[in-house]
Structures are given as structure tokens and as C-alpha cells.
Amino acid sequence: MPSFPATEIPGSEETKFYQVGSFAIGNRLIEDKLLSIQSGPDRFNSLTSGHRACQGCGEALGARYALDAAVAATDGQLIACNATGCLEVFSTPYPETSWNLPWIHSLFGNAPAVATGVAAALKAKGREDVRVVAQGGDGGTVDIGFGPLSGMFERNDDVLYICYDNEAYMNTGVQRSGATPPAARTATTQPVGPEPGNVFGQGKNLPRIAMAHEIPYVATATVADLHDLEYKVTRAMEMRGARYLHVFVPCPLGWGSASKDTIKLARLATQTGLFPVFEAEYGDITSVKKIRRPAPVEEYLRLQRRYAHLFRKGGSPEVIARLQALADRNIRRYNLIDEESLDEFVKYEGDEK
Structure with a gap:
């Protein structure tokens, strides 16, 4: 596999290292602006110990960092x-x-509507200093809550909605959702036959749908880069109006992956181009996270029993070739790497075959 150093990719920044632990050796050498919100000894945890998430749960990790960043950005004035x-x-x-913050449990599909009501009530009471975040999985966001979410976007309600995407209904038994990728097997996709797994051409690309509403802010992130996730939550909380953050969170149970591979899978999803990481404002992409070391989709697929x-x-x-084609389309659509590096990568794939 060829290496693509960051210096060879125009527009990419030099790799930066940061610590997430308060007792990590070398913490004193890192600029304050590069430290994670989790790095301080007096850090606040919105999602505390005692929860019952599976080992290696990407959603628990993503929610903890996202909500901690939101709490920090609002000085604790937050309702979820x-x-x-x-x-x-x-x-x-x-x-x-x-949960160690004001937290409301809604139904499966009405979190955007409930959050809208909370924001409206705060405005009526003159408490617009208190901010509102709504959150849910891909099932409650892409499918069941799709209508209320679109309404929230259309009205430009002052809510940040965060979707933790593990690509299926994991809580109820790993059923297919509108975010399940092609060829992935779930409890409700074709188990056998010439083309088992989820079919190609179905589902929804919700970040692009959110962009079509031309709301103030849309972004994607993964648990492989927690500093980027924290930054995007902080950026979203600096704005008013409807905002949407789509976070890629691998699920060891539903994907049939090793719990130790959660971060690796999230990183490979971006390195293959299957999950582009970007920011958009009012319908226009403003920044993308360049791929420094492209990887073939097969490397990502082999780590998952689905x-x-x-x-x-x-x-x-x-x-596999069709999945690679989808990744390559994302790379070109979002300009994830420069054409010269992409051509070299495609040539390498051809040589391997």
C-alpha cells in the first residue's frame, strides 16, 4: 500500500498530535488550543460512568465527546x-x-419536534442563553424522525441535531435502516441468493439532504478524530438556527467487528472515501478533511462479519468493485485528495489485481 504524506497533498495541514488523557506524558508540550476538552483534570463529563453500552461502543464515545464539547461551549447552559x-x-x-445535565427522553421519531418546543419555550421566557441539542441514532434520524427533522430545518429552529450513525437499528436487533450501506447484511436484508445483504441504490444521504435545506451549518465527523468532533460541535454552538452534525460511530455488535477495532474502522471509513468528512454552511461546502493515506475498501470490509x-x-x-466505485465517487465529489494522488492510488489498485 503506497503512502501519501500530508506534504504531498495541496491544502492539507501538517499532522498534529494531541493527548486526550489528563495524565498523558508530554501534555505540557501541547498548545492549549490543540488539547482535547477531555484533557483537563477538572474536566466535566456529561455522560458519566455506569451506563450499559457494549465494549467498544462508538456511539457512547461519540456522545460523550460531543455533549462535553457542547456543555463547554455554552458554559453549562444546555438542555439535551x-x-x-x-x-x-x-x-x-x-x-x-x-447523564449529568438536563436531559429529556423523547419518542423514537420526535426528538427534533421536542427540541424545537424546548427552544421555543426558552425564547418565550427570555432564556435564549440556554441552548438546545437533540440527538439520536440513524434509525430515529434518517427514517422515523425524518419528517420532524426536515421541519426543524425548514423553520430554521435554533437547535443542533446530532445523528450518531451506526448504520442500522442496533437496539432492536440490527435491522436495516435508511443509512445501512450497500451489501451489508442485517436481520432484515436478504440472507442468501445471488446478492445477499442490502441492495444498492437505496437509502438516504442525510448530510446532503440537510445541505439542500440551506441551513446555517452541516458537518460530518467520526470517532477516529475526537478533536475534530469537538471542534465541529463548538463551531455549531457558536451559531444560531438549525444545525446538523452527522457522526460515524462503528458498532461492534451489529457489524460483527472486534471491539478493539472501533477507532480503526472509523479511520478506514474516511481513508477509503466511503465516509467523507466535511463542513458546509448554507448549502455550500466550506471545508473537507483530506485523505492523507488512501486505503482500498476491501481493507475496511474484511474487518466486519456483516x-x-x-x-x-x-x-x-x-x-467489492461497486463499493470501491462508490468510494471513488465520494473522493472526486468532495475533492478528498488531489487528482495526481488519486490516479496513483487507482494505478496501484490495478497493479494489485
């Missing part, structure tokens, strides 16, 4: 509305809770 789903179930088994059928006897090279 949470859709039914994995995050709600593992963090608040009645009568217990792991794609195991693609590598059994005989394999499915044509399906």
Missing part, C-alpha cells in the same frame, strides 16, 4: 433531547441515568 434508541436505552435504564459473504469461497469481486 434524546430520541429512543441505543443511546437512550444504555444510558437511562429506568430509574437510573448516566460483509463476510463477500469473501467466502468464490468471493464477490464485482460487489
